Amino acid sequence: MSYAQHEHHDFLGASAQALADPTLQQALTRLTDTLLAGNRRGYAALADSSELRDHAKRIKEHSLAHLDQYLEQLEASVLKFGGKVHWAATAEDARRIVVEIAKKANCKHAVKSKSMTSEEIHLNPALEQAGIEVTETDFGEFIIQVAGERPSHLVAPAVHHTRESIARVLSKHLGEQLADDPKSLAMVGRRVLREKFRQADMGITGANFAVAETGTIVLVTNEGNGRLTTTCPRVHVAIMGIEKVIPRFIDLPVFLKLLARGATGQTLSVYTTLITGPRQPGELDGAEEFHLVLLDNGRSKVLATPFRESLQCIRCGACLNACPVYRRIGGHAYGGVYSGPIGSILTPLYDSVAANPHLPHASSLCGACQAACPVKINIPHMLIGLRELQHYHKPSRWERWAYGLWSMVLCRPWAYRWALWAARLLLRRNAQNGWLSQMPGPGAEWTKVRDFPAPAAKSFRERWKELES
Numbered sequence: 307m308s309y310a311q312h313e314h315h316d317f318l319g320a321s322a323q324a325l326a327d328p329t330l331q332q333a334l335t336r337l338t339d340t341l342l343a344g345n346r347r348g349y350a351a352l353a354d355s356s357e358l359r360d361h362a363k364r365i366k367e368h369s370l371a372h373l374d375q376y377l378e379q380l381e382a383s384v385l386k387f388g389g390k391v392h393w394a395a396t397a398e399d400a401r402r403i404v405v406e407i408a409k410k411a412n413c414k415h416a417v418k419s420k421s422m423t424s425e426e427i428h429l430n431p432a433l434e435q436a437g438i439e440v441t442e443t444d445f446g447e448f449i450i451q452v453a454g455e456r457p458s459h460l461v462a463p464a465v466h467h468t469r470e471s472i473a474r475v476l477s478k479h480l481g482e483q484l485a486d487d488p489k490s491l492a493m494v495g496r497r498v499l500r501e502k503f504r505q506a507d508m509g510i511t512g513a514n515f516a517v518a519e520t521g522t523i524v525l526v527t528n529e530g531n532g533r534l535t536t537t538c539p540r541v542h543v544a545i546m547g548i549e550k551v552i553p554r555f556i557d558l559p560v561f562l563k564l565l566a567r568g569a570t571g572q573t574l575s576v577y578t579t580l581i582t583g584p585r586q587p588g589e590l591d592g593a594e595e596f597h598l599v600l601l602d603n604g605r606s607k608v609l610a611t612p613f614r615e616s617l618q619c620i621r622c623g624a625c626l627n628a629c630p631v632y633r634r635i636g637g638h639a640y641g642g643v644y645s646g647p648i649g650s651i652l653t654p655l656y657d658s659v660a661a662n663p664h665l666p667h668a669s670s671l672c673g674a675c676q677a678a679c680p681v682k683i684n685i686p687h688m689l690i691g692l693r694e695l696q697h698y699h700k701p702s703r704w705e706r707w708a709y710g711l712w713s714m715v716l717c718r719p720w721a722y723r724w725a726l727w728a729a730r731l732l733l734r735r736n737a738q739n740g741w742l743s744q745m746p747g748p749g750a751e752w753t754k755v756r757d758f759p760a761p762a763a764k765s766f767r768e769r770w771k772e773l774e775s
């Protein structure tokens with residue numbers, strides 16, 4: 307299966323559909339406004355937030371520069387405590403490994419805590435095909451699993467739903483009429499999921515971080531489902547992208563300070579769970595078997611490119627909340643598992659640039675994503691890099707012609723002045739109250755959804771001359 311959810315995803319069509327959906331627009335504005343305000347508050351509450359973010363970035367740069375070494379150290383540390391490590395080069399390998407672990411341990415019921423990596427490898431259908439029941443236990447993920455949808459945000463997967471639609475989806479699934487108030491819906495979720503935890507023999511998680519020095523897997527959640535997923539079932543499988551490794555235990559607080567602040571503005575997420583291997587003699591809880599699946603799936607290929615910085619992402623979702631494009635079109639329009647500005651980089655890189663031609667252009671390059679990012683990833687720079695890559699391979703005839711003409715005009719001051727005079731004349735003729743509601747040529751795309759300011763009556767040079775005289 308391709309990394310992208312749909313082989314031929316219609317980005318423009320899906321975006322237009324999202325823009326025309328008033329409920330989605332309302333939900334997106336509410337969520338992204340709240341989370342973005344939290345992000346700003348969170349950074350402002352730290353005396354040294356910029357330095358801390360630089361420090362986090364340096365740790366990530368160092369880890370990626372020595373990735374082979376830290377992954378081997380992580381493997382040795384996990385083995386020391388009785389865990390098992392599996393290397394998965396592709397999504398298919400990872401799916402096969404998890405299914406084999408489940409079959410070998412005779413597991414029939416799996417519970418999952420929220421994991422974008424498991425979404426990336428499309429794990430649930432593979433487990434279900436093997437006869438293993440899978441239940442998402444993050445409430446947002448549970449809702450979209452029941453609805454048969456994909457997550458639309460890195461930290462708020464069901465942002466596209468309202469409480470009314472959640473009540474509808476759950477009522478249909480459970481065969482009972484549920485009230486649409488948030489508290490009773492949460493209690494229903496609790497009732498259903500507790501039973502699933504009780505039955506489960508396998509727990510599947512991702513990993514926000516993995517410490518090479520100690521072999522510790524770190525899970526950051528707000529609902530406590532991560533703890534139940536890792537302590538109730540007898541087998542625990544953690545699936546993580548290879549870029550999630552950090553060298554030392556002392557590096558962890560740097561990221562914990564930033565992750566929740568970047569994502570929601572919380573000082574810390576409600577639950578931070580640290581797991582080092584399976585249950586040890588004398589311990590009261592924990593899985594009897596612990597497996598760590600290290601997923602490459604295109605990451606090592608990215609490591610050797612100018613897009614390596616994208617591997618520093620800690621999946622906080624802050625860039626989504628800050629992005630004027632994501633804020634209007636939501637996550638599903640992007641087509642891949644990862645959405646927003648970072649998804650516009652990861653999807654073309656992990657899948658293919660040619661198969662996702664619109665994503666590198668789904669940005670105004672305003673830089674709001676980089677400003678919000680806890681590790682200051684230069685997302686606009688990489689989006690421009692991806693655009694160059696596309697054009698390097700396939701410049702359209704129209705683009706070649708347009709840029710040739712543009713260059714010719716810019717090299718000749720008389721032609722530049724004449725072109726501006728002609729454009730001003732043409733556009734001002736169609737303007738009303740200082741605005742153009744319809745632009746000619748490619749400019750028509752702009753005026754499809756908003757007006758364009760009419761050019762001034764006189765050029766800057768003309769006005770300057772007047773001022774001088």
Ligand code: SF4
Pocket residue numbers: 460568618619620621622623624625626648675678679680681682683
């Ligand atoms: S790119 Fe930065 S802001 Fe966006 S999800 Fe990753 S860490 Fe968060």
